[in-house]
Amino acid sequence: MVLAEWLPAHAAEKIVTPIGNITAEYKGKFVTVQGVIESERRFKSGMRYGISDDTGKITLVLFDRELKQAPGPDRLIEGARVNVTGKVDFFNKAAQIVPVRGTDVVIVQPAPPVASLAIGAISADNVGQMVAVQGVVIEASNFSAGFKLRLGDETGQIAVTLFENVFDALAKPEQINVGATLSVTGEVNTFGGNLEITPSSASRIRVVAAPPPRDVRHYLFCNISGNDHNAIVRVIGEVANIRPFDRGIEVLLKDETGAQYLRLYQVVAKRVNLNVGDEIEAIGRVRASRTRGIAIEVALPTDVQAKQ
Numbered sequence: 196m197v198l199a200e201w202l203p204a205h206a207a208e209k210i211v212t213p214i215g216n217i218t219a220e221y222k223g224k225f226v227t228v229q230g231v232i233e234s235e236r237r238f239k240s241g242m243r244y245g246i247s248d249d250t251g252k253i254t255l256v257l258f259d260r261e262l263k264q265a266p267g268p269d270r271l272i273e274g275a276r277v278n279v280t281g282k283v284d285f286f287n288k289a290a291q292i293v294p295v296r297g298t299d300v301v302i303v304q305p306a307p308p309v310a311s312l313a314i315g316a317i318s319a320d321n322v323g324q325m326v327a328v329q330g331v332v333i334e335a336s337n338f339s340a341g342f343k344l345r346l347g348d349e350t351g352q353i354a355v356t357l358f359e360n361v362f363d364a365l366a367k368p369e370q371i372n373v374g375a376t377l378s379v380t381g382e383v384n385t386f387g388g389n390l391e392i393t394p395s396s397a398s399r400i401r402v403v404a405a406p407p408p409r410d411v412r413h414y415l416f417c418n419i420s421g422n423d424h425n426a427i428v429r430v431i432g433e434v435a436n437i438r439p440f441d442r443g444i445e446v447l448l449k450d451e452t453g454a455q456y457l458r459l460y461q462v463v464a465k466r467v468n469l470n471v472g473d474e475i476e477a478i479g480r481v482r483a484s485r486t487r488g489i490a491i492e493v494a495l496p497t498d499v500q501a502k503q
Contacts (some may be wrong), residue, residue: 212228214252235272253292256273261297266301326381331377337462352392356392375404379394379399415450415451426482430448443462445459
């Protein structure tokens with residue numbers, strides 16, 4: 196196939212440089228490359244896309260201003276073939292291409308469609324494959340590098356892993372919570388012998404229906420005991436103290452009946468701004484331990500809200 200037959204007119208007029216030919220001598224020069232998106236990653240001011248052709252790899256950097264002019268995030272996804280014109284730069288010795296305008300990024304071949312599956316139909320045979328599922332968030336939790344959702348439909352349940360960069364790129368993270376109906380596209384993998392789906396970017400997560408207000412019982416602190424281990428509770432109180440521990444912070448909350456600790460692991464704590472004297476409402480799971488006592492563990496940053 197001749198290049199000009201399938202490229203948009205303004206892109207076909209540009210000479211495509213093989214990615215593998217781009218060396219330090221190209222720094223500061225403008226080039227046009229063409230390749231397939233292999234990865235997507237959000238950073239503070241925009242997006243980075245890994246692009247490859249038969250000769251090498253390069254990182255496409257799109258700042259938020261240019262991103263608004265570029266093809267939508269639902270099209271700039273893994274598997275899409277793009278034609279990009281931009282200025283060559285290097286970061287940690289790795290080549291980058293930085294377009295001046297978002298319109299300098301052209302999709303010449305959309306990403307192949309991803310198979311939609313019922314959750315119960317996903318098996319070990321799908322490991323390494325991209326799938327699309329839709330279901331309701333049944334449970335949320337966190338781990339050192341991100342967050343996990345348990346997604347369910349009428350056929351089964353599966354874990355969805357959101358690494359920190361994906362979570363931070365969500366347009367409305369408060370909608371990614373228990374009760375929400377989500378459409379998720381990602382790679383099937385295994386962890387601890389269990390199947391998981393890992394979306395590579397926030398654009399692979401679509402909120403079909405926002406979560407309804409959570410019907411979680413409000414507990415006074417005097418009523419929480421070791422017998423409530425594993426219970427999901429809602430608490431309201433004033434921050435009396437904040438103390439660090441090796442994996443996050445413990446926040447001492449007080450109400451008119453007593454006090455309890457709220458435990459925020461680092462992945463949550465760094466996304467929540469708390470100060471002594473703040474009045475907050477939180478939802479969490481009661482954990483009772485002989486060595487550490489009772490604490491209420493918060494799953495998601497949006498489970499902690501300031502009281503107005």
